[in-house]
Amino acid sequence: MSAFSLEPEQTAWAQELRVLAATRLRPLAERGEPGRVNRPLVAELGQLGLLEALFADKEGPRSGALGLCLLRESLARSCTEAETALALQGLGAHPVHAHGTVRQREEWLAPAREGRAVAAFALSEPDAGSDAAALTLRAERDGASGWRLTGEKRWISNAPEADFATVFARTTQDAGARGVTAFLVPTDRPGLGGEPLDMLSPHPIGTLTFDGVRVTEDDVLGEVDRGFRVAMTTLNRFRPSVGAFAVGMAQAALDATLAHTSQRRAFGGVLSDLQSVSHQVAEMALRTESARLMVYAAAAAYDRGDPGIARRAAMAKLLATETAQYVVDAAVQLHGARALQRGHLLEHLYREVRAPRIYEGASEVQRSIIGKELYADHADSLTTEGPSV
Template identity: 75%
Template sequence: MNGFALGAEQEEWCGRLRALSAARLRPLADKGEPGRVNRPLLAELGELGLLERVFDAGALELCLLRESLAYGCTEAETALALQGLGAHPVLRSGTEEQRQRWLPPVRAGRAVAAFALSEPGAGSDAAALALAAEAERPRGGSGTGFGTGSGRGWRLSGEKCWISNAPEADFYTVFARTGEAPGAKGVTAFLVPADRPGLTGEPLDMLSPHPIGKLTFDGVPVGPGDLLGEPGRGFAVAMATLNLFRPSVGAFAVGMARAALDATLAHTARRSAFGGVLGDLQAVAHRVAEMATRTEAARLLVYAAAGAYDAGAPDVPRRSAMAKLLATETAQYVVDHAVQLHGAVALQRGHLLEHLYREVRAPRIYEGASEVQRTIIARELYR
């Protein structure tokens, strides 16, 4: 890839992914229950080797993968992305034992991962999270009796909310306050299996069709063997994950925008109106041109951010924030105008655009709302 276009092999691969998502993944998604983890779909993603690529790919390849799947099957794209988001901290910061235990079944689509950061009082301001990890001294110096390793353990008490894949995940990457310092410096990351005593959850009925839930921690035991990284360094674990996945959230948005744009081109080219077709009307043609231009700009910014991440550039936080901001806001614009140009047919349950209209709203909020992205961009510019 140069600064302006993908190479021929990349374009061919993306084309195959788009066709694959429509032919192999869309039927499985249609059989799934909205708001529930679709384990057959995950297993197929594993069988096709696509989950493997989430962990082995660079940021650009991850973006191309998410964009291409989103074009043909948003449910498959989201299932794949949530596996990466939940398990990437294990790949990056986990022990060898944790990686051996959890990553093979995640890659195969047999185990479901989740990233548990947000709380009822700490969404965009992740450093304000309140889930408490209270230190518990080992008895007689013989360990905590839970987790693995030696030394003290903790008890987790509090709530997490709006957690994708909850409460059906098999394990959670959980961020809790251990209190080494105020704010972000007192946060620690833990790997918490779903069957840990005291951990319960319930699903939430949300606008988006993918599973989202609430988790309650009632003295959930975690030990040194459950740590992801060092105590008090959990916020760095979270941010490292988000810096990788924010551009690819933009890629998800670009995939939806491109699907909406192509549907609009096809519709306006054949829909009879006022003695011709809709596309003959200047107002319609200019709107479609604007949709296409914004989509292309967002696509290029996403690729640039991913390229910067892969190159180890120092300005990744700014580029990632810009890519997510522009792409998600653009996708909202494009899908909304696609619905408008289609008219009432696009409001029917089951129509592609009705589906995209529900899907496109959430990415402007999760993994840092648009307002947070603007704050990050401004902070980096003035640094």
């Protein structure tokens, strides 16, 4: 399958998803409290089978990284709250799907897939956001088969209301990325607390505090001191689809702009008659489609197992999130003051669109990944082919 075209089934599914988002999910989103977990919305995502798509191992046009991108883009175009609820659930539960034991999967993955249990991904800390290898949440040995977790996580998805969290803690001091272990921690463990954070975007984000929270070897996801691999495989899985979320928002802003500028009368005609306006809209469409194609290409490469996945995922996230910021800002400008009014679609998108340029690796981190990979490839080519003239 070409990375630059969709099969008819995929196109039809994307349309079906947009209808479901508008008719079944948006009403639930509108009844939710901004910045808090919307459990009815999560449950409906499970009821519709959309959470299942996060963990589908089978091959097919709706599966894999490309299927996830189609899902996230389509939901974002009609209901960003539904897209966010789905993505946060996937981020928190994917490590259990990919690295969990049989017992861990039976206890937590099935409820997460059905929308009955809410998951959190607890990586970031007050002084370790983009530099994930610098995290300091301590896991101190407590007996032969256990640890006590002490410290704080911040800017955590679905915290503190999640039912369980994938928590990354330092089990070996002064070992950088090699001394981190991933734990599956139910949030009712003694000593575990937290509070919601009031963020610019209306996402359920908060803190988790650990006061000697006990975990055992049965709670380890993957291997001891190999948790950084759990984190990176999860982020690489979801980074292209963060770009899809951004593309969905850009497309929603473009759709709204086309409708507005083709009807809004000004200067003796409609806004779309003005060359400056039509050129601006053309630029918005060009950038949106370019970002979409890069996201699809990165996802298709991931599904094929191509080399250079980290670089392609970083490129897709970087281009798509920066593009969405541009497109939404341009849409606000073309709508004028009405787009600044609380409750307007573009006012909502303007607050939503800023966060993806920071989370799951800020734009600067994506550029660092791309540069590092490029120079590594260049060095390899010199080794195998000799210097070029």
